[in-house]
Amino acid sequence: MRRIGIVAAGVTLLLGSSPSSLTAQSWRTISAQRSRRAIDSLRVRLDFSAGVLRLGTAAPSTLYDLKFRYDAEKFSAGAHYDSASRTLELGTSNPPGRGRTRSYSVGLGGGSQHPNDLTLALSRFTVLDLSLDVGATKSTVDLGGLTIRRLHFRARASEASLSFSSPNPTELEELDIDAGAASVSVSQLGNAHARHLRARAALGGLELGFGGGWTNDIDLRLTEALGSVTLHVPRDVGVKVRLDKLAASFDHAGMVSTADGWITPAFERATHKLVVDADVTISGLTIDWIER
Amino acid sequence: MTRTVRTVVLFAAAAVLPGSRLTAQPRPRLLSTAERDSLQRTLQSLGSSLGAPIDIDSVTAGSMTVAAGESSPGLVVRGGNLDVFGTVTGNAIAIRGDVVLHPGGVVRGDAVSLGGVVRSEGAGGTVAGETRIIGGVLAVPPRAVSAIRRTRSSVLLVIGQFCILATIGFGVVLFAPGNLKVVAETIRDGSTRAFLVGLVGQLAFLPLLILGIVALAITLIGILLIPFAVIAFVMGGIGVMVLAFLAVAYVAGEGWLRHRGAQGITERAFELRALVVGLAAVFLLWMVASALVWAGWLGFAVRGLAMMVTWVAVTTGAGATLISRGGTRRVSLLPAPTTALPDDYSWQTPTPVSGVSAARRPTPAPRAPEL
Numbered sequence: 001m002r003r004i005g006i007v008a009a010g011v012t013l014l015l016g017s018s019p020s021s022l023t024a025q026s027w028r029t030i031s032a033q034r035s036r037r038a039i040d041s042l043r044v045r046l047d048f049s050a051g052v053l054r055l056g057t058a059a060p061s062t063l064y065d066l067k068f069r070y071d072a073e074k075f076s077a078g079a080h081y082d083s084a085s086r087t088l089e090l091g092t093s094n095p096p097g098r099g100r101t102r103s104y105s106v107g108l109g110g111g112s113q114h115p116n117d118l119t120l121a122l123s124r125f126t127v128l129d130l131s132l133d134v135g136a137t138k139s140t141v142d143l144g145g146l147t148i149r150r151l152h153f154r155a156r157a158s159e160a161s162l163s164f165s166s167p168n169p170t171e172l173e174e175l176d177i178d179a180g181a182a183s184v185s186v187s188q189l190g191n192a193h194a195r196h197l198r199a200r201a202a203l204g205g206l207e208l209g210f211g212g213g214w215t216n217d218i219d220l221r222l223t224e225a226l227g228s229v230t231l232h233v234p235r236d237v238g239v240k241v242r243l244d245k246l247a248a249s250f251d252h253a254g255m256v257s258t259a260d261g262w263i264t265p266a267f268e269r270a271t272h273k274l275v276v277d278a279d280v281t282i283s284g285l286t287i288d289w290i291e292r
Numbered sequence: 293m294t295r296t297v298r299t300v301v302l303f304a305a306a307a308v309l310p311g312s313r314l315t316a317q318p319r320p321r322l323l324s325t326a327e328r329d330s331l332q333r334t335l336q337s338l339g340s341s342l343g344a345p346i347d348i349d350s351v352t353a354g355s356m357t358v359a360a361g362e363s364s365p366g367l368v369v370r371g372g373n374l375d376v377f378g379t380v381t382g383n384a385i386a387i388r389g390d391v392v393l394h395p396g397g398v399v400r401g402d403a404v405s406l407g408g409v410v411r412s413e414g415a416g417g418t419v420a421g422e423t424r425i426i427g428g429v430l431a432v433p434p435r436a437v438s439a440i441r442r443t444r445s446s447v448l449l450v451i452g453q454f455c456i457l458a459t460i461g462f463g464v465v466l467f468a469p470g471n472l473k474v475v476a477e478t479i480r481d482g483s484t485r486a487f488l489v490g491l492v493g494q495l496a497f498l499p500l501l502i503l504g505i506v507a508l509a510i511t512l513i514g515i516l517l518i519p520f521a522v523i524a525f526v527m528g529g530i531g532v533m534v535l536a537f538l539a540v541a542y543v544a545g546e547g548w549l550r551h552r553g554a555q556g557i558t559e560r561a562f563e564l565r566a567l568v569v570g571l572a573a574v575f576l577l578w579m580v581a582s583a584l585v586w587a588g589w590l591g592f593a594v595r596g597l598a599m600m601v602t603w604v605a606v607t608t609g610a611g612a613t614l615i616s617r618g619g620t621r622r623v624s625l626l627p628a629p630t631t632a633l634p635d636d637y638s639w640q641t642p643t644p645v646s647g648v649s650a651a652r653r654p655t656p657a658p659r660a661p662e663l
Contacts, residue, residue, distance in 0.1 A: 026428075026429040027428045027429060028341065028426065028427070028428040028429050028430070029425075029426065029427040029428045030341055030424065030425070030426050030427075031424065031425040031426075031427075032343065032422055032423065032424040032425075033422065033423050034421065034422045034423070035419070035420075037420075069428070072337065072341075072428070072429050073429075076339055076340065077340070077341055078339065078340025078341050078342075078343070079340075079341075079343060080340060080343055081343070081422060083421075
């Protein structure tokens, strides 16, 4: 009987001990900077599987400045700059047999209290080609003031906030946002200086805010399935929506129906126009009118 | 005395004047075997965090200085500082030490410190490449912790699987006890034949699936059904496997309970108990294997044994399930009892040719005439 008790106690200890007591986190930090010098363009490839991400502007003389903190026991992380192609590749991944990303899901219903942390600052004087792929992350990306030529943002299970808090000095030739199953909010898109925007949402929620200083019209190609998309549009912007929907809802308050789709009454007279081509399946599309 | 004074002055000058103490020659101490092993582990652990690759053969132990006006290719020091007064044309790397940039010092490559800092003295020098500082844990902690965690998660996984199968088993006993019993009886009647049928079934699974897909594709309209057919086929296969496993567990548990002489309980309670006992018996091996997950080859061997036992059990059960068509048809695999009959009666009609002796129909006794 006594032996059974000892065995039971052992099993209880083995199974009942809290993960935190067994997983002494092994934090590693990486701090890296590079001077801007004569570098006029930079590609950034970010693949960040889990944690908290902040992206903003760097000091004037700096090309990039990154500060990375991660659990080396569970993640493999790196940052590599290739001077020939002027490409900075950085991010985290799970090395085989070392934990799982889900241990670090943040902001999505209560995850780890000690997530990985990446702060990346980029030069505002260098033309940027950004490809940001984020997993289970909480991302705050302030693109205001950066000179961005291309931006691809892909979120998988994130809570992400992107903002063009000040105008983009150059034309944003490609703007591609894939919300996946994430909750993604993009604000001040008027400052992006983009003519074409592609956005996808599947299972997640996507909010596109078209505030900011418009300099050109915007074409939005929207693909949505099993999610919800809200467009926050200034009242003075003319909006036309061409909708291809299947078992979907479209809140078209303030718009009138035409043969071509839905249109705001003052569309033709509007200084700036937003044309939306939406392919919506089992989802909801809402237009929210905002003041500038 | 004069010589002594001169020597002291020279030493003092060597110690004070920067230019004189700055020698590009590293201290000629190579890493010991233990230091090399430790560094190798650290570099492996760091992986791509390093940014710049480090050739372990180029690492020098202790501090090192690049003199002003001198030029040196890439330098790596361990356990000391790397002072740069002159020019480093490659990367300047200090492991568990600092890279110190003095006025006029130039690093044309990257300046990297592992477990230290990259700092400037006075007006400092310049770094053409990247300045990188890696801190915190350089080498991943020892495996002891992860072994405990692996064992724990492995044991929990087995317990979880047991609970899932036990729950399904309860459902089968409550809602389809007949099927389970028929499959179990089929196993008892002929386990070898059941095993062989199960083996053939496993081998034929994929070809049958492909054949079905091809057949549907030929009909053109059936192409639309292919995804559903594949899902249904796979689900059917999983169902067979689960029922097979439960039936084998039931047979094992039932045998053990009858051996112990379980009495005084209802039939349903007996069935449930037999199932749980049988499942526990099969999972005991898996539990031992998961508890030995840290034990290298021993754990591997026990896991292999558990896999083998489980495969044999599932194959036998699957064969019995197929033979009995999911427990809906009782097929005895035992040889039918033979009774020796005389040749004369081999082809006899149901009515013997010799005839049936007639019996007199009972009739009521004649009444006596009324008078």
